[in-house]
Amino acid sequence: MSHDIIKDQASLESVAAQVLELAKAQGASAAEAALSEELGLSVNVRLGDVETIEFNKDKGLGITVYFGQRKGTASTGDFSTGALEDAVRAACSIATFTAEDPYAGLADADRMATEIPDLDLYYPWDVSPETAIELATECEDAARGYDERISNSEGASLSSHEGTRVYANSHGFMGGYSTSRHSMSCSVIVEDDNGMQRDYWYSVARDRHDLEAAAAIGEKTAARTLQRLGGRRIDTCKVPVLFSADVAGSLVSHMISGIRGGSLYRKSSFLLDKLGEQIFPAFVHIHERPHMKKVLGSAPYDSEGVATYERDLVRDGVLQSYVLDSYSARKLKMESTGNSGGVHNVLIEPGELDQAALLREMGTGLLVTELLGMGVNIVTGDYSRGAAGFWVENGVIAYPVDEITIASHLGDMFMQLQAVGNDIDHRSNIKCGSLLIDAMTIAGS
């Protein structure tokens, strides 16, 4: 699996130019088009045998047209001239029914990325199904061979994807680049008299050489799953909670939801009007770093062509910036922050302590390693989610815990942050270490 990316980008660019031209011919005063093409292979191996081989091949086009302040959007997966004409016509037709919206339009021309830095995001891997199966098998074997209590498996998967995307608009912006993404994951099951438990681990990277070794992923999966054996409930209580690094990033993502333009102009956020105010203790610093080389969350420009840039979201615990696209920025009488389509690599500055030291710092409380459900209200900040993890006594893990909930208010949780770990989980777009929160309500038996 491999494709000629220069040719692909050129052909996507020519389709983009064609639809912008069609939009203009239909009388649109402005237009923008986003196109993508992706190839991929995924294999899953279970109990030593192949379970699935899937070949992915996708392409798509989205076109948005503006007639003055009226807007219409259409999408299609068919790039034939007839289909492109239909899509543009559909978008133009919609724009005759939508209302004049003073805030609608392309991002401002002077914000378009003028130079597109090569962020080193494309490392194709011409992996054959046979090799993929071998690697996944090695991964699962390592997990199953780790301990005889591992009784069953959901298998190990390897997937490799690469693609090219192009964005163009009637300011004359035309940009494109290719990316790759490879991942390996494993999930196994342990069983005792109390029932079964499962857990998983995964590795993901732009470059396959940056993936964790197959056997290491398998062993880590096995170790994590075994730890959960004998999980029990605890009594309802109020105690400190340490979120392990792989789940702690979700708290930062709730913050981002709260400072996103859409939540702010709708006044639907627990962080409304907090710009310039203390939302974390003074030791907390959070940055957005869109141009990190070879990193999964990186992007040279956002989905409106606005150049992305490095900035502080939180400094000394004080909120420095919102997360805005051009539409929400206009509604708020502010400037786009290059976040149309989301954030690109949010990093919470690590502290001094690793997870073991943070457990000692916590003393007695709950280490949360899994969160379940969607009980987070961004409007009010109320937080209540299912959880599993470990009860900790005197800084040491005592036993696994499950079937409990943890609850508080996000605003309180942020202000009650006691420490940020140095154990950053680099796999996610939000790069965060373990987070220690002073106290939350645990509901159990």
Next chain:
Amino acid sequence: MNIPMDASIDSVAQQLLAPSGLDMNNLEQVLASIMTHDVDYADLYFQASRFESWTLEDGIVTDGVHSVEQGVGARAVSGEKSGFAYSDEIALSPLQEAATAARAIARQGQDKGVKAWTRSAGHRLYLPTDPLGSLGDKAKVELLEMLDREARQFDPRVKEVIASLAGGYDSILLAATDGTHAADVRPLVRLNVSVIVEQDGRREQGSAGGGCRRDYQYFIDEDRGIGYAKEAVRQALVNLEAKPAPAGTMQVVLGSGWPGILLHEAIGHGLEGDFNRKGTSAFSGCVGERVASDLCTVVDDGTLEHRRGSLNVDDEGVPSENTVLIEKGVLKGYMQDKLNARLMGVASTGNGRRESYAHLPMPRMTNTYMLPGQHAPEEIIASVKNGLYAVNFGGGQVDITSGKFVFSASEAYMIEDGKITYPVKGATLIGNGPDVLQRVTMVGNDLALDPGVGTCGKEGQSVPVGVGQPTLLVDGLTVGGTDV
């Protein structure tokens, strides 16, 4: 792309195959080429879809989106193995390429051939209509504007209204080596209203909506759209008064209708055939065992007219069924697609579903609900000394292996001495699938299905589903509030 005149195989084939000159002989040849490998079963799934959505915000319709999608997926199954490839171009050459990629799952071997076509009859639960044309675009915009006005007029504390109207249809055609030859045209519409209310600086949200396999007229009939707007405002106003929810294990009364998400999460996923074949579900090997109190009978029913989760045929061409999952507390069987049914030695229950041509099918729910019992809902509430009455929910999630599930209440009240006393803030409820239904001690006579808003996610694939239940009393469920 024009919608077929009817949902007959010939009409759908005219839409999906004719433009590229494909016919059933081509499909048979492609399937036969897959069967030259050691393959037990193969299928080709053709799909063409058209969808739109309109969104109102700040009193005006700011955006509309129109999308079309089409393609074909080729799957080869050998034992427990599946090979799968797809193309977004419906034509012979990409179809042959996809078939060649899919059959690589098995070595060249015994040629089992393709059986003679048997046309699946399928149900006629909904009409093959294109909802997009059922209302003029101007009327769609005016409907949303009217809902905005209604919501704001209903109470001056309403500060924001977001309303969205969405609809479309999928045409699907299936040809399989077991002789299955089936087609379906599936319309789907959805309307949603969400509001923000404010009082004394406190802001709360509420949202309501509905949908079904009909056209947009559904939302105009019986003023259903207006009903959603008023319901969203009512919920938001209730939340303005809400106090912190309690924390701990207590008696919980679940309202009728959408709270049936309990069944979907707590037991539904755990009864899907794939997990049980693999022995990874907390319910594996439990057929014939008691998994619920004898008050509980739970079905998965894809045969309800016009419901969001209903299917004339599933995505493997099997007519959907009304499958009894739990009868008077005893586990009767699982939901099956063809692959898992064959490996477990049972018949498919018409639960083979896929998000699109670009996804592999697997066992999925349709409309999952509990049959009604004897008690009036008021009796059930009156029986509770101290507990929670939860009537509206957001989403849920389950770990099918451990059986632990959660679902989050968005509207709930305290019950004290048999009386509803005050509203409490939303909270997550957590339980263990294999024992939560054993603690159902009262079942209401007020079975209701949800208004048609459910979407279920599994292994990255989303499909529309329905849930339902009568009012239930669960004697001990953990409520994740903050108030100790």
